[in-house]
Amino acid sequence: MASDTGDIDALLDDMHERAAAMEGQADLPLDEMFPPGFMQRHTHDDSIDAFLDACEWDVDSREAFADVPQDEFDDYVAGRTRFGDWDAMVGRAGEEWMARQMGMEL
Structure with missing residues (x-):
């Protein structure tokens, strides 16, 4: 049982270090936040550039x-996409980005 506790502690320490390293990443380039795989899974477009190029703004x-009017962009x-609005899309992209940074898959 002590071995299990040590493994969990090591995992938590690693996660804490990775999370601390990610602080200040709010200004990520869009192509890092929305990589092609994310866009292909969740949208009608292959890239964030294609997604934004297709909009009227x-x-x-x-x-x-x-x-850009938020309600119109949400529409x-x-x-x-598979999302009801921009905030939901950004939220999911953030979750997936963080998982990638931590070496996890969603």
Whole structure:
């Protein structure tokens, strides 16, 4: 039983170290947050670039993206993905990104 506790402690320590290393990753490039595999599994597009190119708004910068009406973009997301809105898509992408960083698969 002591061996099991040691293995769990080692795993928790490793997870804590990896999580600490991930702090400050809020400004990830979109292609890291939404890699092709994510886009192919969850959307009608092969890449985040294709997804954004297909929308009616010019979203080539963070500032331009901030000007897009949220409810209209949510409708776009709902029509082209498995998600009901942008927040849900970002949330799932974040979960998968974190799992990849920790060497886990979802």
